Amino acid sequence: MEQLSDRLARLPESETIAMAQRSRELREQGKDIINLSLGEPDFPSPPHVKEAAIKAIEDNFSHYTPVPGIPELRDAIAAKLKRDNNLEYSSSQIVVSTGGKQSLSNAIYALVNEGDEVIIPSPYWVSYPAMAQLAGGESVFVYAGIDQDFKMTPRQLEEAITPKTKVLLLNSPSNPTGSVYSLAELKALAAVLEQHPHVFIISDEIYEYINYEEPHHSLAEFPSIKDRVIIINGVSKGFAMTGWRIGYMAAPAWIAAACSRLQGQYTSGTSGVSQKAALAAIDGPMDYTNDMVEAFRRRRELVVKLANDIPGLKVNNPAGAFYLFPNVSAFFGKSFDGKTIENAGDLSFYLLEHAYVATVSGTAFGNENCIRFSYATSDELLVEAMRRIKEALAALK
Numbered sequence: 001m002e003q004l005s006d007r008l009a010r011l012p013e014s015e016t017i018a019m020a021q022r023s024r025e026l027r028e029q030g031k032d033i034i035n036l037s038l039g040e041p042d043f044p045s046p047p048h049v050k051e052a053a054i055k056a057i058e059d060n061f062s063h064y065t066p067v068p069g070i071p072e073l074r075d076a077i078a079a080k081l082k083r084d085n086n087l088e089y090s091s092s093q094i095v096v097s098t099g100g101k102q103s104l105s106n107a108i109y110a111l112v113n114e115g116d117e118v119i120i121p122s123p124y125w126v127s128y129p130a131m132a133q134l135a136g137g138e139s140v141f142v143y144a145g146i147d148q149d150f151k152m153t154p155r156q157l158e159e160a161i162t163p164k165t166k167v168l169l170l171n172s173p174s175n176p177t178g179s180v181y182s183l184a185e186l187k188a189l190a191a192v193l194e195q196h197p198h199v200f201i202i203s204d205e206i207y208e209y210i211n212y213e214e215p216h217h218s219l220a221e222f223p224s225i226k227d228r229v230i231i232i233n234g235v236s237k238g239f240a241m242t243g244w245r246i247g248y249m250a251a252p253a254w255i256a257a258a259c260s261r262l263q264g265q266y267t268s269g270t271s272g273v274s275q276k277a278a279l280a281a282i283d284g285p286m287d288y289t290n291d292m293v294e295a296f297r298r299r300r301e302l303v304v305k306l307a308n309d310i311p312g313l314k315v316n317n318p319a320g321a322f323y324l325f326p327n328v329s330a331f332f333g334k335s336f337d338g339k340t341i342e343n344a345g346d347l348s349f350y351l352l353e354h355a356y357v358a359t360v361s362g363t364a365f366g367n368e369n370c371i372r373f374s375y376a377t378s379d380e381l382l383v384e385a386m387r388r389i390k391e392a393l394a395a396l397k
Contacts, residue, residue, distance in 0.1 A: 015364030052280030065269035069096025100247030122366035178318020209238030
């Protein structure tokens with residue numbers, strides 16, 4: 001008899017499974033699918049990172065590692081936070097995990113009790129609500145549309161906080177929108193949070209280095225709230241190391257200790273070889289990352305220009321990450337071949353079936369009026385994808 005736990009039975013299915021399945025089917029039929037749904041850099045990991053991993057293997061660095069990470073990596077992360085962010089953390093405040101997703105989960109599970117409220121600005125990364133739900137929390141969504149650059153205002157934050165609020169989950173630069181909170185905007189949010197000392201902040205900064213307009217800033221920069229901020233970061237995006245599975249948190253010592261204890265029961269320490277590779281990335285030269293970011297900057301300018309040339313798309317200018325999140329509601333109610341586009345999901349499937357371009361519906365991210373394009377692919381494919389999209393959208397009547 002199949003009898004799953006209530007916890008798992010309540011967990012929603014991924015919004016992207018059907019799209020991925022249909023993309024596979026079309027490829028198997030020989031269709032030339034351009035994939036704009038990828039959530040990872042299309043660059044290989046830097047050569048010095050791969051060399052460090054090879055050396056670790058040759059040195060037989062293949063045994064269990066300390067639960068919160070090898071000391072030299074935790075020291076390097078603390079030094080990085082001082083070097084890049086002017087933030088003081090000791091290595092005892094750092095916990096290295098198997099990817100940023102585990103770091104996020106650790107923080108949420110360590111803080112959220114049954115019935116606690118977790119404020120999640122919308123649009124959001126797909127896993128945030130599920131993580132809050134698995135911890136027994138209640139997600140409180142704060143909607144920010146394209147007219148406000150997909151960023152929550154201080155007034156919206158104030159109105160969302162209640163005595164039951166436990167955590168604010170903020171992501172900047174953002175997936176799926178590419179929006180980035182400026183220092184002034186973070187300062188205004190911090191002023192609200194100062195008035196609510198019962199609220200902790202989980203600051204997801206995994207796209208820190210992919211930032212085009214100004215230096216990266218964090219809510220941990222404000223001394224009045226730093227003792228309630230948990231920074232989540234890792235090497236996956238900024239160093240093109242998604243498959244190495246290394247994330248980390250920087251947190252108040254008592255939270256870091258709790259997360260280390262939790263991780264000790266779930267997974268223990270993460271891969272030693274991957275940690276050596278991450279050490280090389282964090283301690284090493286930034287040339288490779290800088291070149292990658294410049295390529296993303298060029299692609300952003302290209303795809304924004306091409307999207308602005310498509311009648312009906314409403315586009316902002318993302319300041320970070322590698323996503324465009326256009327509003328496509330102008331196409332709702334239009335039809336092609338007897339099929340009417342009712343929502344962003346319908347439009348995503350239409351573009352897959354008729355333009356052979358894979359995107360992600362904004363419904364997966366809490367916004368039913370948008371779809372996500374990833375520009376983590378070549379200039380040539382971006383030009384061709386946007387040409388196909390323009391032609392397919394023009395066919396809707």
